[in-house]
Every structure is written in C-alpha cells, then in structure tokens.
Amino acid sequence: MKGFAVSLLGLWLVPLVALAQQPADFNTITSVTVNGGTVEITGSKKPDFNSFTMTDPPRLVIDVSGAVFQGVAEEQPVGNGTVTGIRTQAYGTESSSIARILIGYEREVETDIQSSGNKLVVKVLGSGGGTAVAQAMPAEGQGTPAQQGTAVAANTPAGANAQDAARAAASDREAQEKAVKAAADAARAEREAQEKAAAEAAARAKADADAERKKQEDARLASQRQDEERRKSEEAAVAERKRQEEEAQAAAKRAEDERRATAQAAADQKRQREEEAKTAAEQKKAAAQAAAEERQAAAKTAAEQKKAAAQTAAEEKRLKDEERRAAAQARREEQQSAREAAAEAKRQQAAEARERRQQQTVASREPRARPSQGSAAAESRESGGGAVSSRRKTMTLVGFQQQPDSSRVFVRTNEPVRYSVSGSGNQVVLELENTRVVESNNTLPLDTHFFPSAVSRVEAFSGAGNTVRVVIQLKQGVRYETRQEGGLITLDFPRPGR
Numbered sequence: 001m002k003g004f005a006v007s008l009l010g011l012w013l014v015p016l017v018a019l020a021q022q023p024a025d026f027n028t029i030t031s032v033t034v035n036g037g038t039v040e041i042t043g044s045k046k047p048d049f050n051s052f053t054m055t056d057p058p059r060l061v062i063d064v065s066g067a068v069f070q071g072v073a074e075e076q077p078v079g080n081g082t083v084t085g086i087r088t089q090a091y092g093t094e095s096s097s098i099a100r101i102l103i104g105y106e107r108e109v110e111t112d113i114q115s116s117g118n119k120l121v122v123k124v125l126g127s128g129g130g131t132a133v134a135q136a137m138p139a140e141g142q143g144t145p146a147q148q149g150t151a152v153a154a155n156t157p158a159g160a161n162a163q164d165a166a167r168a169a170a171s172d173r174e175a176q177e178k179a180v181k182a183a184a185d186a187a188r189a190e191r192e193a194q195e196k197a198a199a200e201a202a203a204r205a206k207a208d209a210d211a212e213r214k215k216q217e218d219a220r221l222a223s224q225r226q227d228e229e230r231r232k233s234e235e236a237a238v239a240e241r242k243r244q245e246e247e248a249q250a251a252a253k254r255a256e257d258e259r260r261a262t263a264q265a266a267a268d269q270k271r272q273r274e275e276e277a278k279t280a281a282e283q284k285k286a287a288a289q290a291a292a293e294e295r296q297a298a299a300k301t302a303a304e305q306k307k308a309a310a311q312t313a314a315e316e317k318r319l320k321d322e323e324r325r326a327a328a329q330a331r332r333e334e335q336q337s338a339r340e341a342a343a344e345a346k347r348q349q350a351a352e353a354r355e356r357r358q359q360q361t362v363a364s365r366e367p368r369a370r371p372s373q374g375s376a377a378a379e380s381r382e383s384g385g386g387a388v389s390s391r392r393k394t395m396t397l398v399g400f401q402q403q404p405d406s407s408r409v410f411v412r413t414n415e416p417v418r419y420s421v422s423g424s425g426n427q428v429v430l431e432l433e434n435t436r437v438v439e440s441n442n443t444l445p446l447d448t449h450f451f452p453s454a455v456s457r458v459e460a461f462s463g464a465g466n467t468v469r470v471v472i473q474l475k476q477g478v479r480y481e482t483r484q485e486g487g488l489i490t491l492d493f494p495r496p497g498r
Contacts, residue, residue: 027067037082037124067099323390393417393435407453413487430470454493
C-alpha cells in the first residue's frame with residue numbers, strides 16, 4: 001500500500017484544471033464500484049474512453065472524454081487481494097473535460113474493458129479474485145526463512161531423541177534468526193527501493209509539474225499575447241471604424257450642405273423666375289389693361305362722334321342757339337369782370353404793383369400761357385377759354401399738386417372749354433361751361449388742409465345749365481393765377497406768408 005500511495009503521488013501531482021460549471025452535454029459519472037476483481041464505472045451516457053497501463057506498482061488508467069464526476073470520491077481504498085484502491089480526478093477546460101479513473105492492483109494482471117450502455121466494466125482475466133489470492137500459499141523456495149523453518153520443524157520425525165530435538169531447536173532458532181535478519185534485510189531493501197521509487201516518482205512528478213507549469217505559463221503568455229494582439233486589433237478596428245464613420249459623417253454633411261445649397265440656389269432661381277414671370281405678367285396685364293382702356297376710350301369717342309354726327313339738324317340748331325346764348329353770357333360776364341377788375345385795381349393799386357411785377361416775371365418764363373389773376377380777399381370774377389367748339393365737354397380729372405413755392409389745383413377736360421373763375425372771401429369757384437362729369441370719382445372732395453398750402457379743400461360737382469363747378473376752399477385769402485393750356489386749367493396759389 002505504501003508503494004502504491006507513492007506511485008499515486010507521482011501520477012496525481014500533474015496540475016489539473018477542474019471545471020467551475022458542468023455543461024449539460026457532458027457525460028456525468030455518478031459511481032465507481034468494485035466487486036472482487038471487477039470495477040464498474042457508471043455515467044449518464046455511453047463513454048468515450050482511452051486506457052493505458054503503468055508498472056511499479058501495477059495500475060490501469062482510464063480517461064473518459066467529455067466527462068465529469070458527480071458524487072464520486074477522489075480516493076477509494078479497497079485491498080481485496082486484487083484491487084488495492086481507486087483514485088478519480090477531472091481535468092481539462094470548460095469546453096473539453098476528461099474524467100480519469102486510476103485502478104491499482106496487487107500484481108501485474110491482464111484486464112478486459114467492456115462498454116455496456118452507460119457503463120464501463122473492467123474485469124481481471126485469469127484470476128479468481130481477492131479470496132484466491134489471499135489463500136494462495138507461497139511456492140517452494142519463495143517463503144520467508146521463518147516459514148521454511150516452521151515447515152521443516154513440522155516435518156521433523158516425532159521419534160527423534162532429545163539431543164536431536166535440542167539440535168533441531170537450536171537449528172530452528174538459528175534459522176529463525178537468519179529468517180528475521182533476512183526479512184529485515186529484505187524489508188530494508190524493499191524500503192530503500194520504495195524510497196528510491198518514491199524519489200524517482202517525485203522527481204518525475206516534479207519534472208512533469210514543472211513541464212506542465214511551463215506549458216501552462218507558455219499557454220498563458222501566448223493567450224495573453226493573443227489577447228493583447230486581439231485587443232490592439234479590436235482597438236485599431238474601432239479606431240478605423242470611428243475614422244470611417246467620422247469621414248462618412250463629414251462626407252454626408254458636405255453632401256447635405258451641397259444639396260441644401262443647390263436646393264437653395266434652385267429655389268432662389270425659381271423664385272426669381274417666378275418674380276420675373278409675375279412682373280412680366282403684371283406688365284403684360286397693365287399693358288393689356290391700358291390698351292383695353294385706350295381701345296375703350298377710342299371706341300367711346302368714336303361712338304360719341306358717330307352719335308354727334310348722326311344728330312339731326314334740330315340738334316345742330318339747338319347747339320348753335322346755346323352757343324349764341326353762351327357767347328352773350330360770356331360777353332356779359334367779361335364786361336362784369338372787367339368792371340370788377342377796374343374797381344379792384346383802384347382800391348388796391350399799391351398791392352397790385354407788386355403783383356404785376358411778379359406776373360411779368362411769370363409771363364417771361366411762360367410766354368405761351370395766358371394768365372389771369374384774381375384775389376380771394378374780395379369778390380371778383382374772371383372768364384377765359386377763347387374760341388372753343390360747341391360740343392359738350394367732359395371733365396376727366398380734378399387734382400391737387402404741392403409745389404415748392406405754391407400749391408396748384410388743376411382740372412383736365414377732353415378738349416378746351418370755356419370757363420369762369422370767381423372769388424369771394426376764402427372761396428374760389430371755377431365754373432366750366434357746357435361740361436359734364438362722367439366718373440363719380442371726380443366728384444369726391446380732396447382734403448388738403450394738412451399741406452403747407454393756402455388750399456384747404458377742393459370739390460367738384462355738376463351745376464345748373466350743363467355746367468361743372470369746382471369749389472376751392474382757402475385757409476386764408478391769397479391772390480392766385482389762372483392759366484389754360486389746351487384741355488388743362490391750372491390755378492396756382494402762393495404759400496401763405498409769401
């Protein structure tokens with residue numbers, strides 16, 4: 001048993017890596033039993049195994065691949081005369097585990113290993129088991145000297161005399177002493193051999209352990225180097241992926257900026273084209289509207305001319321009579337205006353001297369105009385128009401214009417018209433003869449009181465006897481100038497205080 005234990009020490013000093021977990025697909029060995037010279041190994045599945053034998057002392061080693069132990073003792077002493085004991089140990093990695101069973105024998109034996117389902121049966125061939133071994137007697141010449149002496153003593157004839165018996169006893173004692181000495185020498189030699197074997201086993205175990213440690217250290221360093229290389233590779237891959245992602249993001253941002261810039265430019269161009277098209281359409285519409293208005297005015301004028309041409313002789317006679325009456329009325333008004341002007345000239349001779357100088361200056365600048373002067377300070381009346389046709393006229397516009405030194409009220413007709421201007425207090429009245437207002441907008445009042453002008457309000461409306469009256473309200477009485485150029489009549493009022 002001592003030699004067996006020493007040999008086991010050399011075998012099991014090899015470093016083994018036990019599994020922390022047992023994956024479900026491993027073969028789980030739950031029992032190792034001994035019955036005489038037969039050993040049964042029971043697992044959870046059919047075993048996949050390898051075996052080999054060892055000597056000094058004799059033993060059988062069985063390695064079951066992909067297997068682990070559960071509930072099996074690491075050491076089972078037997079000592080039944082055939083099997084000395086059982087040792088178990090699992091080693092390997094999480095993905096590959098090996099279960100080792102070591103069977104120690106009393107002597108060199110031949111074994112038969114059979115797999116039966118989930119069991120592995122190991123039988124000793126040519127032996128009756130431990131009992132037969134225990135009852136076997138040592139062969140002749142193989143026992144101890146004491147045993148041999150006992151056997152000789154047992155065969156001594158019973159009838160020997162005492163001397164022979166004494167010599168036999170002395171010989172027996174000598175033999176026993178020799179046997180004891182031989183046994184002690186044999187025990188010492190066996191002990192030395194066992195110690196030598198144990199030392200050799202320990203040396204081998206140490207060498208194997210050192211080799212295994214070196215192998216594991218090399219494996220650990222290699223794994224560490226692989227892990228370091230893998231880590232560096234992963235870091236490089238991460239850095240490269242990050243760089244690629246950043247480049248991709250930058251490229252995507254540039255593409256997006258370019259797309260937005262292109263879209264903005266396209267939108268700007270589209271908006272510019274739309275604005276140009278809108279402007280062109282508005283211009284076209286305005287031109288079409290102006291052309292339509294011109295055509296309408298031309299058509300209207302043509303219709304009126306056609307209507308006038310189609311008038312009967314009675315209408316022509318009526319117009320001639322009205323012209324004669326208008327001429328007579330105009331002569332009377334001119335005479336009245338002349339008398340009023342003469343009276344006014346006498347009353348304001350000093351003031352008119354200055355006004356005459358201003359009129360002469362204005363006349364020198366506008367030689368084509370035929371100005372007339374009036375004053376709203378006292379009642380006055382003027383008339384003008386010269387030779388005009390007998391057709392009824394149309395007032396097309398009445399307006400107000402603020403100028404640097406004066407304010408202008410102007411009236412536009414479709415052709416020259418005979419008119420009269422009268423003033424009383426802060427009011428000036430322009431009356432257009434044989435004239436009408438067609439558009440109602442021209443009768444809306446013009447509020448001009450917020451201008452720095454003497455004019456406060458201008459309003460036109462139809463008067464009696466086919467006339468149009470333009471009433472000009474003043475903030476204060478000032479002198480004014482009246483002109484007519486074609487179909488335009490203007491009344492200029494100096495700014496107050498000038």
